[in-house]
Each structure stands twice: as C-alpha cells, then as structure tokens.
Amino acid sequence: MHAFVIRRFLLLVFVLFGVSVLIFGILMTFSPERRAAAYVTTPQQAKDIPRLIQQFGLDDPFYIQYVRWMREIFRGNMGWSLVAARPVGEAFWRYLPVTLEMNLFAAPIVIIFGIWLGTVSGIHRDTWIDHGTRIFAIVGWSLPTFLFALVLLMVFYGYFQLFSPGVLSDKLTMFILDNPETFKRFTGMYTIDGMLNGRLDIALDGLRHLVLPVLTYVIVVVALNMRVMRSGMIEELSKDYVITARAKGADKKTIHIKHARRNALLPVVTVAGQLVALSMEGSVSVEVVFNRQGIGWWLAESATQLDMPVLMCICLFMGIVFVITNLTLDILYAYIDPRIRLT
C-alpha cells in the first residue's frame, strides 16, 4: 500500500514536470519578437523590442528559459496578467473561489443524481425508465454546454426575468465594495461569506445567481456518470454471485443495494477522473456565458487576449488538480475494492 502511494506520488511529480514542459513548449512556438510585443503598449515603444528580447533573454535556448521560468514560479512569481491587470498569483486567488463555489454546489448533485438514476435504470433495464434516462443522457451529451447555457439565459433571464447572469446583483456588489470592513471576505464565495457575515440576503442572492450555472453543468455532466453506473449495474446483476444471493433467499432490494450497487460503483470511481476533466471544461463554458469571473472565464479571456502567463498558470493548475484527484481516486479505489487492498 505504501509502495503504491509512493509510486503514484513519483508519477505525480513526473506528470507535473511533463505538463510544465509541454505548456512551456507550446508557448515557446511564439517568436521572441511576439513575446516581447506583449510588453509593448504604444507604437512608439516598438523600437524597444530588440532591447526587451535582450533584457529578458527571450532568444536564449529552450532549457535556459524553462529553468528561469520554473525558478520564478517557485519563488511565487507567476508573471503579470493583462486581463486581470494584477499579478497572476494574486488574480488567481481572486478568481478561484467563484469556480470553486459552483463546483461545490454542482458536484454533490452530479454524483448523487447520477448514481441514483444509473442504478434505477440499470435495475429496470429496457423499461420506460431506462429508455427515458437513456434519451436524457444522449440529449445531455449532445448539448453543447455554452449553447444550453445561452438558451437557459434566454428563457429564464429574458423571458421570466428570474435569474440574471453574473455572480451577484449590482446593488449588493456595490455595497460590498463600499463596506470592506463590515462585510468580511472569508472565503470569497458569496453564499458562504453572506452567511458568515449574517447577511442572508447576500447569501440568497449569490445562490440565485448559481441556479442556472449549476443546472447547466449538472445536466451536461451527469450523463456520463449515469451511463457508467447503469452499465455497471447491468453487468453486476448478470454475474453469478447475484444468483448465489438469490438462492440464499435474498430479496430484490438486498441484491440491488448490498450486492450489485457496491460493485457497480467501482467503475464509477474510475471514470470520476474523467468527470473532473469534464467539469473543468464545463466550468469554462458556463463561466463565459453566465459572465461569472472565475478561472474558466479568466482562461477564455486570456486566450483571446494572448495573456500567456495566465494560460501557463491555469494549465499547470488544472494539471495539478487532475493528477491529485486521480491519486486520491486510486487510493479510494483500493479502499473500496478488497481485491486491490492486499496486493
């Protein structure tokens, strides 16, 4: 078990190194001139470009620039973000809570709802419940997240005037900006901060702004979870140990819940890593459309404005999240499956 964790940990370090090389390599395809141009704001400064290349060593060999970049990152200097108009590190902590908040609300719904629907449709295979969830899954799979978000916005914001885009209503945002000492930002998430500060109206307003993003996200992401759970259930229910259990006199409920569901959860754990990747992609689309200024929005903005330090930082961050999630899942898997535990 320890050897397993240590090996996985080494792999984690290796993968992160690889990701950093990959990302750095991709962005090194820019010519030194183009990278220097990022520091230039007026046409008059254009003649400074050769000087800038000299000053920052932009035409040095790849590995020298890479080492320099890594050294700066370990010092905590990740560069300057044009989009956020502040250092990348500082901007990162500003945007992260918005993304985190949405995932915090969506993830439990995705997991519980997906497992429940998958179990039900696996048990009632080829009935109308199964066909219904199947259609739901295929349609959910076929809906581009950004498009679904736009349509939701069109209907619920435009027509019903229920939920508006953004993170918080303008009035409350102004209030928070004006009173930084009465409204303390503990976490950066309005729903939680609102409650901690005793301002239920802010918490509720934040929650109202979360409804559509979370809905979009759940409908698009839940399909994978559900289908994996369903096929897991079907597979487990066709296995011989289920017959043994029936021959023992087990009732349907015991067989489904105690025997089959537990084993069918194993493949769900293995695709949970994919779910994490999917949810990262999903948060980009959702944040862009709903204009929620989180990591995903920041990424899209930076991509259109060629804000390279941000792109690098976010790619690295997502790599870290992904690799750590997978490590956790592997350990979790070993914990659930006794066949792995002892080897």
Added chain:
Amino acid sequence: MMTQEHPRLRELRFTLQRIFRNPSAIIGFTLLIFFVGVALFAPQIAPPKYAHNPYLMPHKGYSPTPKPPGKGQIFGTTSGQYDIFYGAVWGTRIAFKIGLFVVGIAAFVGVTLGAVSGYYGGIIDEVLMRVTDVMWAVPTLVLAMAIVVAFGRGLDKIMIALAMVQWRWYVRVIRSEILTLRDQDFVQAAKIMGVSDAKIILRHILPNAIYPVLIMASMDMGSMVITASFMSFVGLGAPRGYSDWGQMVALARNYIVGPPDDPLRFWYTIVIPGGCIVLFVLAWNLIGDALRDAFDPKIRRR
C-alpha cells in the same frame, strides 16, 4: 481464404442487423444522411455570393439588429445582416470538415501508436504511456485553447489543435484492448505459425479491437464539433461572417434577450445555428450509442 473471411462477414451482417433494429440508430442515420445531403448540395441549396470564398455569409447592410425570417432570408438575418439560412447550410460542410479531419487524424495516430505500444510493450510502451499520462493531465478544451493561442487563431488551427490533443484517447482505448488480446490463444497460435507481427496486428488483433474505437470515433465526431464551436464562440476560431455555427452563435450573443416588451424576439438568431449543432451532434451520438449496443458482447446475444 473464403472460409476465413466467412465468419467475419456473417458477424458483420449480424451486427448490422442489430444496429438497424435499434430505433436510435435509425433516427441517427436519418439525421446524418440529411446532413450529408445538405453538405453535398450546399452550392445548389444556397448559391454562394462570393466566388472566391463560398464560406463567407452574404450580408445586406451592416445594421447590428437581426431581422426576423421573411422574404429573401427564410431563416432571417443575424447581427450584421448575415443570412442565417446560408450560414446554416454551409456550416454543415464546416462541421463535417472539423469532425472528419480531427477524428480521422486522431484515430489514425492513436490507433497506430496504441497498437504498436500495446503489442510490443517494453520501452516503446513505457515512453508512450508516460507521454499520454502528461497529455492526459490537461483537459481537452484547455490544452486545445493553449495550442490555438500559440498557433494563431483560425478554424484550421482549431482543427490541428484538437487532433493534436484527441489522439491520446485512442491510444489508451486501443492499447487496453490489445493488451487483453495479445495473450489470447489465437494470437499465440498465429505467432507460433510464424505469421509476421504486422500481419498479426492488422489481421488478427485490430479487427477484434476496433469496435471501441469505432464507437468512440462516432461519439467524438459530435464532441469535437462542440469543442470547436465553443472556441469559435469565444472568438478563437472562424472570423466574423464565416459560416461556422459556433461563430454564428457568437454573433447572436448580444441578442439573446430582446427588448422588454418582447424578450424572445430574436430567438431565431440563436436557435437555428444552435439547433444545427445539437442535431448534428445528436446524430453521431445516437449512432455511437447504437454501435455500443450492437458491439457490446455483454449485452448482445441475450
């Protein structure tokens, strides 16, 4: 030879029968045939206005306010007075281009690398798997965005970027299939009989391992179009006025909410290109789903 081919042909016929008994496959293929028809006859359905580049949408005037469906423009015009009907028709060609190019390259590269590394194992396998591990750590969309930024904007760059990212899926799928097949008796028998490695891979292993790849390719045709259209939507892809569904949605973005007395006035600007994307993706996903049912040995024959 005949006796060798026969069971495989019968298998194929059986599988096809299974596929076409599935209603989702029928809907999927109908939709697909419709889209293929539209793509093939695009010049006849919507005659191009600009001979040098038929993908540019014709526009009458520059007014930013969309016009509703009516005479002349049966689907109306979107912001900038671009003809939505024209965009929808020629966008089909773009969608097929994206899907076929990305999936074709990714599947070819992925299957080749995966087959070689799975079959031979050893150092090649180790190196390739570590490379995929690294590629794996960054989500498709994010990595593709970074590559597009590095290469410069444009639909062709998006296609290249997606192909560069997506092959990793095929490597993993085909490799795991081959690892289980490699040690099976019929492969060992072929080896003992002195059949060459290339022949074993091509004739004995790939035909048995290809089904999951087909299923995934079909699903990917859809998801790659989604990803590409999102990048166009954000502004990394096709330039303004290009018949790309994602770009058309981007044009409509400011008009999702109409004036207060009629909030859904400009519905057509988003529903039509959006509907095209959804139906196109749906067609491929329905086919993929039917393929999965037909090929899954656990579900079939029971």
Added chain:
Amino acid sequence: MTTLLETVDLVTNFYTYEGVVKALNKVSLVVDHGSTFGLVGESGCGKSVTARSIMRIVQEPGRIEGGKVIVYLDEKNRQAGVDLLQQSEVYVEGLRGDQISMIFQEPNAALNPTMSIGDQVSESFLFHQKKEMCAKILEDLYALECRVFYPLKKFQQAVYRLAARDPEALALKILDRLPIVRLWRKRLKKEAKRRSIEIVGKLGIPYPEQIVEQYPHNLSGGMKQRIVIAIALACSPILLIADEATSNLDVTIQAQILELLRRLKKEVISSILLITHDLGVVAETCDRVGVMYAGNLVEVADVKDLFIKSLHPYTKALLEAVPKLSMEGTLKSIEGNVPNLVTPPPGCRFHPRCPHAMEICRKEAPDLIEIEGNHTVACHLF
C-alpha cells in the same frame, strides 16, 4: 419412499435476439425424500436451467412458461404439495436457502468479490433464522454473565423481545432508519457470524475464525467451493441442488467434496439433486438417474438399471463414450452436434443423431413411458 419434489411438464424459454431458445421442453422428474437424484447430459442440454427453474431463479431473458414445481416439504403439505410457480416471490424467497438450496458450478464467480466470506455466509442466517437468533440473544442478555451497561441492556432486551416475536415488525423498521439506535443489530450480526464460523468449521475448513474475515480472492478454488456449500447448508435445507458442484475442481478436491456431500446427506440434508456431466460421479453417489437431451428428459432409472440395461439410444451412446480401463481401441463418440434450441428438430429431438431413427421419430415427440418398475424412457422404440 415419499416424494419430495416433483416437476410436471416444466417449460422454460429464453428470449434472445436470435430467437426463442426452447431450453426446457416439458421436463417431468420426481425426487424422493432421502434419495440422491442424478441429472446427466451434455453441456447445454438444460440441466442447469432445470435446477434454476426449480428454484425460480432463471435469469433474464429466460422465463418459466409452463408446468408445475411441486414440493412436499412439511407434514402439512405432504398430501397436496405446494406448487412453487403459483406462489408469491416472497414465499419462494423464504424457501430458498432455507428449505431448498443450491450449490453452483463456478466457485470463483459464485461469491461476491467485495464482500467478506463471513458476511456472505451470515446472510443466509440473517434471511432465515432471525427469529431463532433473536431468541437466543435474548436468552444471553438475561444470562448472568452478560455484562452490559444497565439501561442499554434494558433497551436491547426490549428490542430483541420484539424481534424474536416478529422480525418484520414496523417498529424495528423505524429503528433501523435511525442512526446509532440502528446499532442494536450488531448483536444479531455477531450471532450470525458466530453461526457462520460454526458451519464453516463443520465443513472441514481449518481456522474458520480467520477464513470468515477473508475475501474470496484470498481462497483457493476448493476452499471457495466449500464456502459455497457452507452458504447452501447454513440453514440445513431439505433439498440440496448441486449444479456441477465438482466440475471445475481438480480430481482430488472433487473427491473430497463428493465425500463431504455424502456425509452431509447422512447427517443434515434429506435429498440431493445432483447435476453433472460426469457419469462416474453419478455411479458413485446417486440412487436414481435422469438423462437429459436437448431440453428433454429421455430416460429415468435406478442407477444400476441405467448402467446395466440402458434403453434409450442416447443413454447407450453416452455410456459408450465413457473411457473404461478394460477397453481397447478407439473411444466411441456420438455423431453430430447438440441441436440448436432456437429451431429444434421436429419430433424426437435426438433423431438426427440416432442410429435407430424411424419415420415416426421425425414427426412425433415420444412420451416418457414406464417400461418396467421405476424405469421410464422416452423413445419410439419401446
């Protein structure tokens, strides 16, 4: 001897994509109290389906389409018997594992890989002996040496008194929904585990206390088969159905398991329905034998009669296909293949392979007829 189990014209079909597989075509057999009935035949002839139909555990897409499965389990039902196919699922669930139980052919697959052995054996007790166990625990709770915190003891006594009277009581179901209070079941589980250790030990497994903590993948095939038998025997069933119980084990272990079954039959169980394709096993252990071919029972006889004066051409061919020590030359095999049960041959299903096939065989299916005392055969020759 009195009858224990009787199937009448049992018909089971499987609805596959290729068509309807007619797996059982009117199978009628009788198992007596205290006897061992062997069911033999090639693979795919419907032996296992017969067993599963009797237990009513045919899996999708199979369906029991007709016939009767009559059991004469206790005094009350001695006369008329109970038709299992007419009973509710709950009733049959109560019988399975308690009165009738089953051993499966693949010990590696028959156990749940993610549940400990102890939990899997305990399940049998928890399903069928709740009442007795609760009464036993209640007794223990009143016993002097039981040291439990006093109010807790009072509470547990109350709960177990209720459970001993009616294990399905509504109040208990409510208790099970509440956190912490739910823990009253711990004693029940402990008792079930104690009983599992006992039964596992009885089956000749060394260190049963340690074995019950293990998971199936830690055990060898023979060990797993013993566990499967332990599960089946947990509640001392009246009828044990052994479906190829020894086929996947190597010969020495096979012998051990058969010996075990023979011993247990004397001590615990009343009757065994032994399903096998191994005629040697049949000759050694069974009293009566039924031969199955393609979903039909073709011949039923006492074991000696079957081996000495077999009547049906298929039985004869089957016996000739068994290697014997005294034999010289090549072994005879049966020409042709087992028929496809989606489109079985008309008339007698054996006629395409039968050396004595006549005109009538192609048209009419023969009925089982009694030739002499207790020897029946389904063939137009007789």
